[in-house]
Amino acid sequence: MPPPAHEDYAVALMNHALDGGLLREEAGESGNEDEDIDLQFNNQPPLQIAPVPAHVGTVTVRLPLKKGIIRDIDFPADIPREDFFDRVLANMALDRATAQLGWRSNDEPKRGPVHRLAIDDSDDVDGAFRTLLKTKNRPRRQREVFMEIIHLNPAPVQARKKKTSRVHKSSASQPLIPPIHVHINNVPLTKSNINPTAGPATRGLKRSRSPDSAEESTDSDNNKEALSLSDVIDRLHRKFPQLNLPQYVPLFEQEGIVYAETVAEFGKDFYIHLGMTEGAAGRLLSGVKRILELDKRAKKRARAYDKENSQGNHNSPLYSAETFQELGLHPDLLKGLFAMGFDKPSKIQEKALPFLLTDPCRVRTSLLHPSFARTAHRDPGRPTNMIGQSQSGTGKTAAFVFTMLTRIDYDLNKPQAISLARSRELARQIMSVITAVSKYTSVRTVYAIKDSLPHDATNVTAQIIVGTPGTMSDLLRHRRHVEVFLLDEVDNMLDQDGLGEQTLCVKNLLRAKQLQVILFSATLPGHVRSYASKIAPNANKIELQKELSVDNICQFYMDCRNAEHRYDILVSLYRLFTIGQSIIFYQDAAERDAIIDRFREGREKVLIATNVIARGIDIMQVNMAVNYDLPLINERVTGKGADERPDIETYIHRIGRTGRFGRRGVLINFVHDKKTWMQIELIEKALGKKITRIETNDVDEMEAVILLP
Numbered sequence: 001m002p003p004p005a006h007e008d009y010a011v012a013l014m015n016h017a018l019d020g021g022l023l024r025e026e027a028g029e030s031g032n033e034d035e036d037i038d039l040q041f042n043n044q045p046p047l048q049i050a051p052v053p054a055h056v057g058t059v060t061v062r063l064p065l066k067k068g069i070i071r072d073i074d075f076p077a078d079i080p081r082e083d084f085f086d087r088v089l090a091n092m093a094l095d096r097a098t099a100q101l102g103w104r105s106n107d108e109p110k111r112g113p114v115h116r117l118a119i120d121d122s123d124d125v126d127g128a129f130r131t132l133l134k135t136k137n138r139p140r141r142q143r144e145v146f147m148e149i150i151h152l153n154p155a156p157v158q159a160r161k162k163k164t165s166r167v168h169k170s171s172a173s174q175p176l177i178p179p180i181h182v183h184i185n186n187v188p189l190t191k192s193n194i195n196p197t198a199g200p201a202t203r204g205l206k207r208s209r210s211p212d213s214a215e216e217s218t219d220s221d222n223n224k225e226a227l228s229l230s231d232v233i234d235r236l237h238r239k240f241p242q243l244n245l246p247q248y249v250p251l252f253e254q255e256g257i258v259y260a261e262t263v264a265e266f267g268k269d270f271y272i273h274l275g276m277t278e279g280a281a282g283r284l285l286s287g288v289k290r291i292l293e294l295d296k297r298a299k300k301r302a303r304a305y306d307k308e309n310s311q312g313n314h315n316s317p318l319y320s321a322e323t324f325q326e327l328g329l330h331p332d333l334l335k336g337l338f339a340m341g342f343d344k345p346s347k348i349q350e351k352a353l354p355f356l357l358t359d360p361c362r363v364r365t366s367l368l369h370p371s372f373a374r375t376a377h378r379d380p381g382r383p384t385n386m387i388g389q390s391q392s393g394t395g396k397t398a399a400f401v402f403t404m405l406t407r408i409d410y411d412l413n414k415p416q417a418i419s420l421a422r423s424r425e426l427a428r429q430i431m432s433v434i435t436a437v438s439k440y441t442s443v444r445t446v447y448a449i450k451d452s453l454p455h456d457a458t459n460v461t462a463q464i465i466v467g468t469p470g471t472m473s474d475l476l477r478h479r480r481h482v483e484v485f486l487l488d489e490v491d492n493m494l495d496q497d498g499l500g501e502q503t504l505c506v507k508n509l510l511r512a513k514q515l516q517v518i519l520f521s522a523t524l525p526g527h528v529r530s531y532a533s534k535i536a537p538n539a540n541k542i543e544l545q546k547e548l549s550v551d552n553i554c555q556f557y558m559d560c561r562n563a564e565h566r567y568d569i570l571v572s573l574y575r576l577f578t579i580g581q582s583i584i585f586y587q588d589a590a591e592r593d594a595i596i597d598r599f600r601e602g603r604e605k606v607l608i609a610t611n612v613i614a615r616g617i618d619i620m621q622v623n624m625a626v627n628y629d630l631p632l633i634n635e636r637v638t639g640k641g642a643d644e645r646p647d648i649e650t651y652i653h654r655i656g657r658t659g660r661f662g663r664r665g666v667l668i669n670f671v672h673d674k675k676t677w678m679q680i681e682l683i684e685k686a687l688g689k690k691i692t693r694i695e696t697n698d699v700d701e702m703e704a705v706i707l708l709p
């Protein structure tokens with residue numbers, strides 16, 4: 001098989017083998033060493049093959065994998081259209097939704113017509129095959145004919161424009177593929193000057209400026225936005241779906257196609273000229289400018305935010321004057337938390353830990369840092385109960401985990417600390433923090449959650465048990481040794497019908513004289529506060545953030561026409577932004593462990609969830625939460641069937657699933673009728689903070705307002 005005519009072409013050659021109709025087994029004849037793709041094909045289930053003409057065996061397709069790299073793959077000549085496309089697209093790593101393929105045969109002059117290949121039968125791919133076969137059968141012709149498959153983007157447009165490029169003038173009767181030129185200061189981007197290692201030419205490109213960018217000229221080189229073209233295209237893709245832009249833009253030049261992918265980076269002063277209508281190109285250009293602008297603003301805001309909210313800012317709930325060593329944590333625990341990337345305690349940790357760890361009689365001296373042991377001895381006595389409140393994502397979990405791990409006796413093989421959580425998801429998360437912090441200790445832990453009870457429940461030797469109230473009370477019967485009782489999300493644990501009773505039941509099972517009760521939450525409404533004081537008598541109270549709203553999380557609402565419209569808006573949000581990970585709160589029940597694990601690992605990007613995970617769940621990458629349904633009192637408190645007021649506490653906890661440990665996040669509420677409108681007003685009042693409205697019919701505004709971190 002001859003080499004491809006143009007090295008840089010996104011070309012596939014379809015070569016109809018004439019020898020006996022036998023399917024070729026091996027990976028073509030091009031001498032490619034890497035056989036992954038061919039194996040992939042050989043491993044496919046057998047295709048539905050229609051009767052093959054005797055003289056036609058396989059079609060060898062030469063696929064361009066990267067610039068200058070091609071691979072031959074055999075297809076049955078009569079492969080169903082769908083499969084043919086799927087395989088070509090998969091192997092060219094193209095997106096089925098956006099890819100545009102074209103073909104031309106070697107019968108046609110190189111600058112000749114380009115035919116469109118489409119997945120449906122709106123093109124003449126079958127005719128093309130037939131033509132090729134006919135051509136091939138002409139005796140005076142060479143035995144091989146080529147069908148070049150070209151990745152064409154953007155979508156072909158009909159020849160209605162006056163200005164067509166030289167490439168397509170000769171083919172006015174055929175669907176035209178608009179040529180794509182990238183110019184930098186009117187210098188067409190060519191193979192030689194896009195090569196990032198091409199030296200002076202490339203450097204020239206980065207420094208050159210378009211007239212439009214004159215106002216930016218004060219920026220130093222260091223401040224230049226450095227976006228790869230594919231990055232820009234990726235964003236434009238989302239911004240202008242109607243332009244049908246490709247993921248990979250082949251840049252047509254005189255003799256071939258150059259992949260935009262090979263462009264390492266551009267300065268902000270470039271413009272892209274697409275061979276399309278002026279209007280479309282104009283929109284595209286303003287899109288590029290806008291994106292660069294938004295990017296700049298977002299970065300500026302991020303810098304300002306980081307400066308303000310880093311652990312260095314005295315007012316930040318993450319600020320701390322102390323170090324973990326000063327707080328008296330044992331070196332083995334320090335090793336664990338340094339391994340987790342914790343450098344300094346957060347404010348709640350700094351304030352709470354000295355109280356939580358105070359009780360030299362109880363804390364094993366071997367687990368006390370020497371400097372802390374000295375302070376601790378000044379204040380002997382009962383272990384200190386604690387009621388702690390600090391906003392979401394500020395390190396409460398870590399604080400009580402350090403406490404449990406410091407207080408237990410590692411030589412005693414009995415449960416000594418229990419941590420109750422409202423849901424199995426939260427219990428599993430607490431356990432994962434314990435496991436990480438205690439990496440360098442010999443602690444034994446066990447779950448008390450449904451389906452995960454230890455085999456011999458009567459003989460538990462683990463020192464720490466983490467679980468949900470119902471299962472925990474089954475496991476714990478008169479545990480004399482349990483000396484630390486910990487309730488996370490205490491307002492919810494005590495407030496909720498059923499859950500509150502079970503929680504108290506567990507507490508009543510604990511008989512230790514020196515029981516230390518630790519209660520934490522991001523929200524502590526008045527009625528829970530007094531109740532909590534009864535459960536944790538004489539507790540030290542630490543309340544760090546009285547304001548209910550969280551500054552690092554921007555809150556919006558979108559006024560949808562009706563309940564159904566919410567779905568459309570949701571879809572457009574996902575089209576518009578690169579959302580790291582997001583949670584959508586919804587009323588219906590959801591599945592559990594496997595889903596949350598996949599989400600935590602980043603394998604799933606969107607989690608649709610109920611209030612089950614509204615609290616405590618800590619996933620750093622979540623940068624957006626959506627209240628598809630607002631949380632209501634009647635969902636949380638049974639017997640409040642008619643109470644459709646918003647549940648402020650749950651709302652606050654939902655916000656807290658994004659913007660963890662000072663990161664920035666976005667919360668979007670959907671409002672679609674009078675009731676939800678009033679509910680949002682009540683939330684605004686309760687938080688004392690304006691929730692910004694976003695127009696749902698103006699994509700540009702949406703994008704300008706919601707600057708996702």
Ligand SMILES: Nc1ncnc2c1ncn2[C@@H]1O[C@H](COP(=O)(O)OP(=O)(O)OP(=O)(O)O)[C@@H](O)[C@H]1O
Pocket residue numbers: 341342343344345346349390391392393394395396397398399521522615616617618620656657660661
């Ligand atoms: N001292 C620290 N340094 C760096 N990161 C920390 C520190 N303490 C906690 N973190 C991280 O901050 C994130 C939030 O912590 P955590 O889950 O303990 O918050 P929380 O206050 O319990 O939140 P919520 O109220 O939502 O349950 C976690 O990912 C945790 O690993």
